[in-house]
């Protein structure tokens with residue numbers, strides 16, 4: 001392993017792997033390396049470009065901006081899914097369309113594919129092990145007993161491709177998502193390909209299908225690899241710690257000849273296991289004659305923050321590149337909103353504090369500075385369980401999302417959500433109606449914000465007819481749950497506010513903030529750090545490492561023995577908020 005700095009150049013014609021911690025300058029280095037390759041390579045022409053693959057669309061934009069317009073046309077920057085869709089799926093899917101029952105004409109990009117009643121019914125009726133589906137899990141029971149139907153749909157929404165012991169890809173369900181159908185999940189799993197085929201016949205392919213089809217096409221038709229290598233003499237992959245095993249196999253196949261492959265990442269920042277990422281993929285990643293580099297600098301954070309990061313992580317020791325001293329990191333014990341206010345008291349009302357939460361509901365509660373006490377993060381799920389009228393449910397949830405997206409300035413996604421209410425109309429009518437309804441809902445916000453969700457329903461009903469209520473759980477829910485508490489549970493699509501989840505900020509490449517208040521769900525990452533094996537710890541490590549100058553952690557209560565341990569292990573200030581006199 002060779003240690004380099006983020007301003008160093010490396011040779012252009014050798015596979016490489018760069019490992020570096022947070023703030024090391026990976027993005028900075030990658031952008032420079034692309035520029036150097038454009039300048040120095042003799043293998044690039046108008047039609048032969050550098051492929052730069054990164055993890056999210058936000059990251060694509062960041063790298064594009066940093067590269068500048070003069071060389072952006074020499075590089076194709078995209079997510080792995082967009083790249084494979086454009087260069088493998090679109091031109092070659094027809095080769096396997098018959099075998100997999102894919103309606104190529106109808107395919108228009110890739111999307112999240114949700115279960116549909118008619119598809120699920122068709123699949124169950126014709127399931128290859130239909131005769132094994134017996135009471136209490138018959139085909140009818142799986143479709144019509146509410147609890148079973150919900151579990152089945154959740155389970156189907158989470159199926160994934162895995163390599164089996166023979167190295168073949170197969171479709172599997174997730175045991176922890178099977179709920180009340182866990183006893184028959186094994187039987188249902190035997191014919192998941194038929195379920196997929198029914199969706200493919202409608203032209204519906206999802207993100208994982210892109211990887212699956214690409215892998216099948218590439219392994220069966222080596223000429224596709226030849227074309228890819230001819231078009232792209234260089235493949236650079238950023239954030240590789242979040243890579244999926246199918247992606248790794250595809251990249252290794254490309255690297256076999258001609259093209260130079262370079263990967264960059266940080267195993268300690270691997271936080272997407274739920275999307276199929278596997279920390280081992282990056283650690284084990286090897287190519288023939290590959291050069292391995294590490295960058296040990298941390299150019300982002302103060303000395304005190306780097307000291308804390310170095311105590312949590314064992315595999316590398318980061319250097320204090322800036323060598324700037326700031327206040328010690330502080331652990332606040334007490335309410336999160338009080339912690340936020342305390343920082344404002346110390347550094348002034350105008351100081352900007354970025355809060356990074358583990359959960360969506362916490363991040364949203366911080367947006368309105370609602371105390372977390374009494375907040376139910378599962379309220380949206382309860383809502384879905386209580387209201388069996390799926391049309392009404394969808395209208396209410398989409399409208400809440402539209403209002404809340406608009407309130408943080410994300411009008412693009414707000415209108416997208418609102419348009420879902422008017423799907424039967426022409427595009428122009430959809431847009432007009434969405435804008436005017438959104439305006440009404442924003443103008444009347446104060447009248448329903450703190451009231452029961454029934455008030456919001458009543459306003460919405462004036463503009464969009466919806467079913468009424470009989471006495472029962474749905475009506476009770478609408479009358480007893482406040483809009484505010486329900487809206488706290490929604491998932492922001494592109495959160496650009498000062499209060500986000502750690503996963504959201506990690507998607508936004510290079511996000512770093514002067515002052516960070518981390519709001520974890522546990523202090524285990526400090527008490528007993530295990531970055532190597534515990535993804536939760538890695539998530540908090542990512543959160544801590546976004547801070548440039550000032551770092552705070554807020555947690556409601558800590559056992560005495562744990563507090564002692566934290567104080568002994570770290571150079572950290574502890575402040576019990578219940579003992580801080582409140583300013584009046």
Ligand SMILES: Nc1ncnc2c1ncn2[C@@H]1O[C@H](COP(=O)(O)OP(=O)(O)OP(=O)(O)O)[C@@H](O)[C@H]1O
Pocket residue numbers: 006007020021022023024025026027028029266269299300509510511512545
């Ligand atoms: N060679 C360099 N010269 C000047 N500034 C640099 C250099 N390398 C990195 N930086 C700065 O250091 C900070 C961290 O860099 P960067 O965001 O590229 O790190 P990273 O390794 O991608 O971080 P992370 O993995 O934590 O997202 C940024 O503010 C960046 O502009």
